[in-house]
Amino acid sequence: MVTLTIDGIQVTVPRGTMILEAAKAAGVKIPTLCNNKRLLPFGACRLCVVQQKGRRGLIPACFNPVRNGMEILTNTPEVIKARKIQLQLILISHPLDCPVCDAGGQCELQNLVYEYGVADNLFKGEKAHLPVDHVSPFIERNPNRCILCGMCVRICDEVVGANELSFVNRGWKTKIGTDFDRPLQCEFCGNCISVCPVGALNDRLFLHKARVWDLQETNTICGYCGVGCTLTIGTKDEKIKRVRAEENLGVNQGNLCVKGRFGWEYIHHPERLTAPLIRKNGTLVKSSWEEALELVAKGFQEIKDTEGGKAIAGLASPRLTNEELYTFQKLLRGVWQTNNIDHAGGYSYAANLALQESLGWAASTNSFNQIRQADVILAVRCDLSATHPIIKSEVVMAVKRRKAKLVVINSRHIYLKKFASLDLILKPGTEVALLNGLAYIIGQEGLANPEFMATRPEGFAQWQKTLEQYTPENVAVICGVSVSALKEAARLYARGPNSVILIATGQASTKHDWALARAAANLALMTGQIGKENAGVFILNEKNNAQGALDMGVTPHLLPGYVLVDNVNERKRLEKLWQMSIPENPGKGAGEILQAALNGEIKGLYIVGENPLVNYPQAALTKKALEKVDFLVVQDCFLSETASLAQVVFPAATFAEKEGTFTNAERRVQRVRRALLPPEEAQTDLWIFRQLAKLSGAPVVPNSAREVMEEIRVAVPFYGGMAYEKLDGLLSPQWPCPGLDHPGTAVLYEKEFPRGQARFLAAEYVDEPPETDYPFYLITGPVLYHSGSLSLRSPGLKQLFKESYLQIYPTDAHQLELREGQEVLLKSKYGETKVKVTLSRQAAPGVLFLPYHFSSGGGNELTGWDLAIGRVKLEKV
DSSP, rough: OOOEEEETTTEOOOOBBBBHHHHHHOOOOOOOOOOOOOOOOOSOOOOOOEEEETTTTEEEEESSSTTTTTTEESSSHHHHHHOOOOOOOTTSSOOOGGOOOTTTTOOHHHHHHHHOOOOOOOOOOOOOOOOOOOOOSSSSEEEGGGOOOOHHHHIIIIIIIOOOOOOEEEEEEEGEEGGGGOOOOOOOOOOHHHHSEEEEEEEEETTTTGGGGGGGEEEEEOOSSTOOOEEEEETTTTTTEEOOOOOOOOTTTOOOOHHHTTTTGGGHHHTTTTEEEEEEEEEEOOHHHHHHHHHHHHHHHHHHHHHHHGEEEEETTTSHHHHHHHHHHIIIIIIEEEOOOGGEEEOSOHHHHHHHHHSSSSSOOOOOOGGOSSSSEEEEEHHHHHHHHHHEEEEEEEEHHOOOEEEEEEESOOOOGGGSEEEOOOTTOOOHHHHHHHHHHHHEEEEOOOOHHHHHOOOOHHHHHHHOOOEEEEEHHHHHHOOOHHHHHHHHHHOOOEEEEEEEEEETTTTTTTHHHHHHHHHHHHHHHHSSSOOEEEEEEESHHHHHHHHTTSSEEETTTTTTTHHHHHHHHHHHHTSOOOOOOOOOHHHHHHHHHHOOOOOEEEEEEOOOOHHHHHHHHHHHHTTTTTTTEEEESSSTTTTOOOOOEEEEEOOGGGGGGEETTSSEEEEOOOOSOSSTTTBHHHHHHHHHHHTOOSSSOSHHHHHHHHHHHHHHHHGTOOGGGGGSSSSSOOOOOOOOOOOOOSSSTTSSSSSOOBBOOOOOOOOOOOOTTTTEEEEEOOTTSSSSSGGGGOOOEEESSSSOEEOOOHHHHHHOOTTTOOOEEESSOOEEEEEEEEEOTSSSEEEEEEEEEOOSSSSGOOOTTTOEEEEEEEEEO
């Protein structure tokens, strides 16, 4: 630690801290226009100059580190004069268009000019007259207002890794722009807007819509991916005008992706459902809430009385809050007496449950911000640029700032390879074999952790025998990766002081997820990369509350808190809490529910927030199954493809219109706060569940999200400390958090959650038989601009990505005589679809990629309920 004095105030800070940060710790404000805590020090604006006693001249506070005994003065006449001159120099070319500038009221330059009383300017010069970029989606660039602080360039490079903006020209002609002054062609995350201290970069969705002082701002959690970014939603007249992020709030620390910052437009879409619908004479017509609720409560009660609870099922979206998901499963289990419950098609959480078997908890072991401190990163089947851009930024910072070694393990040439030390392109579905091969090499070369070798958790000997078949030579043949590359990857991971494994999962997952997570856990255990900071295994869930859906027991065989349905004692404890009985036998998962519906066994199906016709595999068979259900009830924001088949449709609220909590993929439970009211008669999912429970005679029905969380704290022991008042800080705790006095757990398997819970389990690779009739592999998955089918309702996102496409490697396209944009018929044994091709080197030879978001040309028309690796053939149209 270093002790110094700033304006007479003594302060002690860690060695390496810059004077600017030390001043903040002492409560002393030093102005700056080019410094941001997300960025490395740069020293462009020179407004942070200070005096050091005993030293001539002025020094920038932003990149001068503290030293013991320093005496710093921040407001001497010399310092103030220098700052005024610097402001005057900036204003030489800066336009004085404050009345029409969107940054008015939040412009740092404007504030400093006022604070330092710069009323006139002795320096004269020509104002800039550069063209304004009105073309780029979401972002307006006005280079005339730019002060060349460089923060947009730096965040695009240091954090986002896109390198879209740069300094152009020199001297007086210097400006910030793109190559050849083209419009932006980037991720459109808008992080450049968030650091711009003036009005040079503007949010086009907010442009001229309101003044910042007119906005009512609400902090809540993003409703898209499993990162769980904190959003600050600005509303006026019950309309969202802007979404931004505060740097001191949440896991994202001010950063957002394109969906988080700009993907909110669907909330005000004109096709939002605003009243209940009931099918009469074959047509869905508007109804009152009383009629619709009574019809649903009566309908499910009659099925239960005549067929039993086994004929009822429920499918929920992991976009719901914890409180809603908990109440949903409680309604089905306690009131309608069925364990036929699932979420996300049942396809997205196998990896989590596998970690529970291996490591004791069904979740990631560490915190996201520890990734940036890692030395080695294994990104397994992760296209983070598309699925989790904020996690991608953590990887970028690790590589750029710490020189971390990134090993990309994928079947496509994804964007992350730009930062990789090793890029392993392997045959689709062989990731398990590859990780087992790495473990074999580590064992053979004596690279296992010495502490581990001394303790050897349960199952090591049996697991070691299963590795005998995964020699480097065998794995090289299975995966299509060279022996030398396998050995290099194994050595990097094992020798890394701190190594992490990242695995992305979601509704495009395959049946290999369970074994993949086991293999990752085994690898982390044998190398000692568990139970410490900046290491561990991360399961990156696709949807915002996928972790919460598991925690709340929205699965056919697990009650809230990962209690098995056949655990008599725990079931009795829950029954006492609910004052209702719970069925004893495990229920059906999503695929089994659809198969049972197809067979006529499921008579009543309640679907909440899901759109199986678009997002579930084998779309044609899924439609047949849904059409055979006697009583189909759908609860959604829109009349989706699935909702159009229903007998009753309930209009639901979005994430911005409700209260509750989401649990992100690092186990952090975060407050969701209402920013505006639902449109017209639409209601929150929790309200609808409560009304149905009351009409069905449930004895205990909490009245609010807060009251539901109080019940969850009793039902789920590791949520015991998650009272709402504890979740209102800058960063809420991570479970396990068993009590109000517990701080939460950032790293699993240390202290009270010891490594002794872990065990080795075999992770067998099962090769799928070749299909000569279908020569191409097909990978389906999400893309950057969409998440599920909900984002297709946001006009801006749809403008960037309007329709589906088939990504094909150029050499494959040449052999098939296909050209860019040509329509083809894509066939698998499950179905077929027409789609246009795009030639891309992001694909790999023999491997195609198709997004799964679209109802027409989507990947789920070609994949099966069995979750096998996709195989397809192409035909010209």
